[in-house]
Amino acid sequence: MTLKPDLELVSLVKRYGETVAVDGISYHFDAGTYACLLGPSGCGKSSTLRMIAGHESVSDGAVLLGGRDVSHLPPAKRGTAMMFQNYALFPHLSVRDNVAFSLKMQGTDATTRKSRANEMLELVDMLPLADRLPAQLSGGQQQRAALARALITKPEVLLLDEPLSALDPFLRIKMRAELRKLQRELGITFIHVTHGQDEALALADEIVVMNNARIEQAGATRTVFEAPKTAFVARFLGSHNVVTMPEGKIAIRTDALRIRPAGAARLPATVTAIEYQGTHVALTASIPGDQEVTALLSDRDFFDAPKMEGEAIGLDWDAQEAHALAG
């Protein structure tokens, strides 16, 4: 078995004139990891991805693949492949010819091209549609064709820029499961850019949360979710309350808040909204300091002792559920 290479970003910088889009980020991705770069619009995710792919020049720092500096190699020579947001399929070429395109560019003969393209189409369940044009495909099918086209070069790292954003919500959830399955089967590294926290949590072994051109927090997905270090990460990942207490800011998960009788808890609160969500009820309450928090209660817990808007309650939590925040 050949050893798959790890990927390392070393003080990576991207400048566009005066704009610093990526400000010296360093991170090590183990081989075979599914990683999501996550963050708000403009935080530098796509610029990072494009520098790894070689579609954007590196202003400073380096991209190392298996210890080899690939920062200045052309995209096709790096061992990476990129799948673009809009799939970028050629409209006048059949699905099979789209998939085989990079092999044609490399001068591979027609018979080999066809059999390799068929192999890739089989992998993504698209062989029966190989002779269609892209316009004759659904969104999910176009995405599969684009995946097959990216994978035909046998990359060690597949880079995906918002791969699910063009799909409707139902298909998005279906395709994300397929992406994860494909990554496990291939055993290669996937680096997936998204601004959707639910997508990142569902897919990634590791998440890299970016903010203002820097990495705000990164690590194993569950570790980051369980212990956000900054208010930004806690808010961006969702399902957390950020509360300013006398001792400083803390993050508490919405499902860690407990409702107690007024006066018999850490915090006095007044219910401001109740939202029924089927399996759960989201109870929003105001707390001292003009702050608002949300408690996510199981429907049973809520309906055993229902609360009304305007009612005075107490809020409690186990000490280990509160995470001190740096900012």
Ligand SMILES: Nc1ncnc2c1ncn2[C@@H]1O[C@H](COP(=O)(O)OP(=O)(O)OP(=O)(O)O)[C@@H](O)[C@H]1O
């Ligand atoms: N070609 C370019 N020329 C000048 N500035 C650019 C260019 N591409 C990106 N930028 C700027 O660099 C910053 C980071 O952009 P980037 O596309 O990497 O962010 P992003 O996190 O991927 O955002 P989005 O989620 O909106 O795609 C932004 O301020 C953006 O305006």
